[in-house]
Amino acid sequence: MxxxxxxxxxxxxxxxxxxxxxxxxxxxxxxxxxxxxxxxxxxxxxxxxxxxxxxxxxxxxxxxxxxxxxxxxxxxxxxxxxxxxxxxxxxxxxxxxxxxxxxxxxxxxxxxxxxxxxxxxxxxxxxxxxxxxxxxxxxxxxxxxxxxxxxxxxxxxxxxxxxxxxxDAVTAVSGSGPAYVFYLVECLAAAGAAAGLPADIAMRLARATIEGSGELLHRDAAAPVAQLRKNVTSPGGTTAAALDVLMAPDGLAPLMARAVSAAKQRAAELSG
Ligand SMILES: NC(=O)c1ccc[n+]([C@@H]2O[C@H](COP(=O)([O-])OP(=O)(O)OC[C@H]3O[C@@H](n4cnc5c(N)ncnc54)[C@H](OP(=O)(O)O)[C@@H]3O)[C@@H](O)[C@H]2O)c1
The missing domain is CATH 3.40.50.720 (NAD(P)-binding Rossmann-like Domain)
Incomplete structure (x- = not known):
């Protein structure tokens, strides 16, 4: 100090x-x-x-x-x-x-x-x-x-x-980022409800999953994030089936890139 x-x-x-x-x-x-x-x-x-x-x-x-x-x-x-x-x-x-x-x-x-x-x-x-x-x-x-x-x-x-x-890019990644993560919880909960779970249970599952995953990231700061992902992904298993969708060429990566780009552009506009 x-x-x-x-x-x-x-x-x-x-x-x-x-x-x-x-x-x-x-x-x-x-x-x-x-x-x-x-x-x-x-x-x-x-x-x-x-x-x-x-x-x-x-x-x-x-x-x-x-x-x-x-x-x-x-x-x-x-x-x-x-x-x-x-x-x-x-x-x-x-x-x-x-x-x-x-x-x-x-x-x-x-x-x-x-x-x-x-x-x-x-x-x-x-x-x-x-x-x-x-x-x-x-x-x-x-x-x-x-x-x-x-x-x-x-x-x-x-x-x-x-x-x-x-x-502007910092703003688009970490400044606005908490909202992206909260929205991910909302989407995961909605998908859980669509899969048949009662909505309140789906929301608790989604919230705790993001909280716990964040804590794992925090405690294992040296671990590559991709390794943490691979740790829960057995070949041919359930997680792999979901990741096939999320990691498809039109999956989450290009969507996130568009979202961050939109935030960065808006930050630049606000800076005049
Ligand atoms: N919240 C975020 O996630 C975040 C992230 C990054 C940066 N920021 C930046 O942080 C700043 C504050 O945001 P915030 O969310 O904390 O807003 P906020 O809760 O409205 O806080 C601003 C405070 O400043 C006071 N204030 C207004 N005029 C003042 C003056 N002349 N002298 C001293 N104090 C004055 C306001 O009082 P009154 O309410 O009585 O007017 C209010 O208490 C913003 O510039 C924002 O861009 C926020």
Whole structure:
């Protein structure tokens, strides 16, 4: 935790900002180092700040430029929030933005920041099992990059990409990805019901199958995924019969490629 910043302002403590905050405080980022800005804080946020010593919405006169400013407001709020946030960006302040579709140059245009990290987390961050793709502007020093890494790693894994444009692909794979997995559960449950199972049993089977398979992936991180698949596939057996369908030339692979491509294209459109 030595790379954790000595002072941090979190702007926006909604779903994702709140998940980040909980992740930072859990392993021991000192609450006294944290200032949270959120116009209408929920009760649980107020309680968390009170318990951890984090300052919540101090008067503007009591706010100083921190080592790190984390932006977790809605992307469309950036223009409106910029005036009040600009005084918090000092010459040494690293800005870490998780705003979907806001590029490094969008952030640089809104705030007087030299060092910016653009990051794309995903919702499993709420249980400490997220993965974040991140890209750094040229002004980010190695020490600032280490700070960003420490902050983002508090809620899961981190992958850095050298070219910011790859954040659109990160968004399409891991940012939006949890929804694909939940839809897979829905499809598997529906297929189970179509195969004759009561719908509630089919749903429990499908949910537990995805949960358990995810846990196997997690615990056996070094195992090639294809090997995990082969471990449950006997030649000529039931799994092989299903995989013959899923792995056909018009099966899941081209469908997933089209889905990810559509998400990537939409991410590019939203980035302007
Ligand atoms: N959720 C995801 O899966 C995900 C994944 C990757 C990236 N992101 C990004 O994370 C950001 C936040 O998303 P979210 O889902 O956490 O949204 P959210 O729950 O609506 O959180 C945004 C928070 O920012 C507050 N806020 C608005 N204006 C503010 C200001 N000027 N200063 C300080 N706080 C302000 C909002 O308060 P009010 O509600 O009172 O307006 C709200 O509490 C977005 O930019 C999104 O693109 C989200």
């Amino acid at each position: 030595s790379d954790m910043p000595k002072s941090l302002v979190l702007a926006g403590a909604g779903k994702m900002g709140g998940a980040l905050l909980r992740g930072w405080l859990a392993p021991g980022l000192n609450g006294n180092a944290v200032t949270v800005l959120d116009p209408f804080p929920q009760e649980d946020l107020k309680a968390l700040c009170a318990a951890s010593g984090a300052r919540l919405n101090p008067p503007a006169a009591d706010r100083a430029a921190p080592q790190v400013l984390v932006l977790a407001i809605k992307p469309q709020s950036l223009g409106e929030a910029a005036a009040s946030l600009a005084p918090l960006v000092g010459p040494q302040t690293l800005v870490v933005s998780i705003l979907a579709g806001k590029t490094l140059s969008d952030i640089a245009a809104a705030l007087p920041a030299r060092a910016i990290v653009r990051a794309m987390p995903n919702t499993p961050a709420a249980v400490g099992r997220g993965i974040t793709g991140a890209a750094a502007s040229p002004g980010v020093t190695p020490a600032q990059r280490a700070q960003a890494q420490a902050l983002l790693a508090a809620v899961g894994a981190v992958e850095w990409v050298a070219d910011e444009r790859l954040i």
